[in-house]
Amino acid sequence: MEGLHHDTILEPEQKNLKKDNDISESSDIASINMIDGSVKDFSQTEVNKNLSGEYKVNLYEQMIRIRRFEERSLRSYQQGHIGGFLHLYIGQEAVAVGSVSVLKENDHIITAYRDHGHALAVGMDFDECMAELYGKKTGCSKGKGGSMHFFAPDKNFWGGHGIVGGQTPLGLGIAYALKYNNKKGACLCFMGDGATNQGPFYESLNLASLWNLPVIYIIENNGYSMGTAESRHSAGDPLARRGDAFDIDWSVSNGHDIYEVRQTISDALARAHENSRPSVLEIITYRYRGHSVADPDQTYRSKEEIEEYKSNKDPLNLFREKLLKEKNITEEQVKEIDLKAKGDADASAEFADASPYPDPAELMDDVYWETDNPKEKKSYGTMFFETPS
Amino acid sequence: MAKITYREALNQALSEEIQRDKNVILMGEEVAQFKGSYKVSEGMLENFGSDRIIDTPISEAAFSGLAVGAAMMGMRPVVEFMFWSFCYVAFDQIFNNAASVRYMSGGLINVPIVFRGPANGGTNVGATHSHTPENFAANTPGLKVICPATPADAKGMLKSAIRDNDPVCVMENTILYNMQDEVPEDEDFLIPLGKANILKSGNDMTIIAHGKSVHTSLDVAQTLEEKHGVSVEVLDLRSIRPLDVNAIIKSVKKTNRVLLVEENKPFCGVDAQISFIIQEQAFDYLDAPIKRISAIDSPQAYSKALENVQIPAHDRILAKAMELI
Structure with missing residues (x-):
């Protein structure tokens, strides 16, 4: 398990586990603290203890829906309906759903290219997302963005960015605008572990702390920067500790426990809302599929490693077991939710398939505000030098 | 009509637009306390305060990207590059993010931003400080590019650029900064882009x-x-x-x-x-x-x-x- 520092840490026999007193007996997903090895049941923390059963089931449903959407999109890719890259979020669902679930009205989100999970978590619907993957006119970006570039500014979701680490200064700017306009809000800027080695990330950390900006960098550490394990791409451990150099609060937490994710983000939001301070949150997670579906996923990690995570840390299985034990959900409901998610995913593929492709003339739309709004055009001259005939 | 320098014309344009629209800010290295490396923003910190005239660290990728993010949210930042040559360390933020976000979002997001600063040779500062990137900025759909050559154009075109809803790269010239000419004082003196x-x-x-x-x-x-x-x-x-x-x-x-x-x-x-x-x-x-x-x-x-x-x-x-x- 080279490189998966989180897996090795999670080996119980290697840890000197401190048993906390506040672990409820029913806890199935008590989380082991990534730093000191203590064990805690996050279902009983401030942000989680009063959740209704119905609310918890909704969180579960959102996670399931992301997984079924991703599985369906993989099938469509294999059938040749989807081109380019497809980076699946399978295995990481609790991070996006847990994070988005604690956001308030003025909180915003931006992420990297593995963006389907975040898009669905903020409320984008299957049809517009699947149609975008198919390159159709009905897609969320009218077929111009593709898998890596989903946007929904009406839902405070600012993309979907293809260049590793390139979104980190943008997240800073979203936080800057919130502060400039006296909005009590924050920007969650998601990134992968690989992005922590890009220069703009550090430049952003410096400005975030120097200018007291309410930006929260969330490193979704799935152990691999494409096919390069963390031990081969990053010096110093944990990655979030790099925030220390800029006097930024940081933490490392488990991404398979949606309760822990919720509490972690909630704490960072409080720092952002009350004190306008940034955070660096490393959330340990795992992706079951390759970096993209074009990645044969056979050269840099073992099948056993994947299987072990699926068996012991799958965020959906763990949460479902917990909900069943709490009697917040029944087996029938589980099946129902799953069937509906699969049905909706299939329907979205049918919708995408039946949707028209964009017209060639649409190549020239959405390039400039001004050319899209000819009545309000102020400039003269030629803007485009080759257009479809 | 008053005769002022190209530098003063830029200052007037910036000051008038900052006065006019609270979403406009000027951000860059040494723009505030130092009054601008070429004194373009002289007096602006005193007039508009540090919320509007913002000194940044030497960190082009971060402040360029920050400005793009803020523009996506509806602000109208003016980013000063001490030299346009320095945009090369912020390339991704300008040429990917500012230029492409509108397109990739299917027109859902605008980026009303101005990147400005001198882009010229002729001052004996060697290869790294003498780039003239107007050709490859103009090669990037989504960006607009202007090169004002006179004080009046500097004012009228920069004002148009700031009011523009698309990203505009304004390429100035340090050798022209001292050039004097007549410039209208009218606060709505605008020279449209794209007019030779x-x-x-x-x-x-x-x-x-x-x-x-x-x-x-x-x-x-x-x-x-x-x-x-x-x-x-x-x-x-x-x-x-x-x-x-x-x-x-x-x-x-x-x-x-x-x-x-x-x-x-x-x-x-x-x-x-x-x-x-x-x-x-x-x-x-x-x-x-x-x-x-x-x-x-x-x-x-x-x-x-x-x-x-x-x-x-x-x-x-x-x-x-x-x-x-």
Whole structure:
């Protein structure tokens, strides 16, 4: 398990586990603290203890829906309906759903290219997302963005960015605008572990702390920067500790426990809302599929490693077991939710398939505000030098 | 009408727009306390405070990207590059993010941002500080690019750029900062982007230029007229994208001879595109092949002796013009 520092840490026999007193007996997903090895049941923390059963089931449903959407999109890719890259979020669902679930009205989100999970978590619907993957006119970006570039500014979701680490200064700017306009809000800027080695990330950390900006960098550490394990791409451990150099609060937490994710983000939001301070949150997670579906996923990690995570840390299985034990959900409901998610995913593929492709003339739309709004055009001259005939 | 410098004209444009719209801010290295590396923002910190005039660390990728993010949220940041050469460490933020977010979001997000600063050689600062990236900025759909050559244009075009809802790259010139000329004081004095300007009318030849080469071309035109009896039209492009193709073609059809002058490097330079447009749209009107003068095709040299040769100067332009007659 080279490189998966989180897996090795999670080996119980290697840890000197401190048993906390506040672990409820029913806890199935008590989380082991990534730093000191203590064990805690996050279902009983401030942000989680009063959740209704119905609310918890909704969180579960959102996670399931992301997984079924991703599985369906993989099938469509294999059938040749989807081109380019497809980076699946399978295995990481609790991070996006847990994070988005604690956001308030003025909180915003931006992420990297593995963006389907975040898009669905903020409320984008299957049809517009699947149609975008198919390159159709009905897609969320009218077929111009593709898998890596989903946007929904009406839902405070600012993309979907293809260049590793390139979104980190943008997240800073979203936080800057919130502060400039006296909005009590924050920007969650998601990134992968690989992005922590890009220069703009550090430049952003410096400005975030120097200018007291309410930006929260969330490193979704799935152990691999494409096919390069963390031990081969990053010096110093944990990655979030790099925030220390800029006097930024940081933490490392488990991404398979949606309760822990919720509490972690909630704490960072409080720092952002009350004190306008940034955070660096490393959330340990795992992706079951390759970096993209074009990645044969056979050269840099073992099948056993994947299987072990699926068996012991799958965020959906763990949460479902917990909900069943709490009697917040029944087996029938589980099946129902799953069937509906699969049905909706299939329907979205049918919708995408039946949707028209964009017209060639649409190549020239959405390039400039001004050319899209000819009545309000102020400039003269030629803007485009080759257009479809 | 008051005579002010190009530098003061920029200052007026920035000040008026900051006054006018609370979403406009000026951000960059040394723009506030230091008053700007070239004193363009002199007095602005005192007038508008540190919320509007913001000193940044030397960290182009972060503050350029920050400004793009803020623009996506509806602010109208003006980012000053001490030199446009420094945009190279912020390339992804300008050429991917600012230029493409609108397109990739299917038109859901606008990026009303201005990137501005000097983009010129001729000051003996060597290759790293002398880049003229107007050609490849204009090569990027989603960006607009302007190169104002006079104080009035500096004011009127920068104001238009700040009010524009798309990203605009404003490429200035340190050598022009001290140039004085009449500039309207009207707060709504706007020069639209994409409108070329005929600075001198003539009949025998058109010289098309942008930026500082406009002024060198005007000198050459005077020599040609006085010493050789050639009537020269000088067309200042002012804006690279959008490009005033109509004005170019109209002038070529009138004079039938064209000399293109730029301080940009030749390969895939701005004038390569203009040359193509002329041959495509006015081939039958040409009485001679299009001629072209650009910077000499090496990295920008430090030594005065070399750089003076490198940048199109009066005599080199004149010699090329004589070939046309």
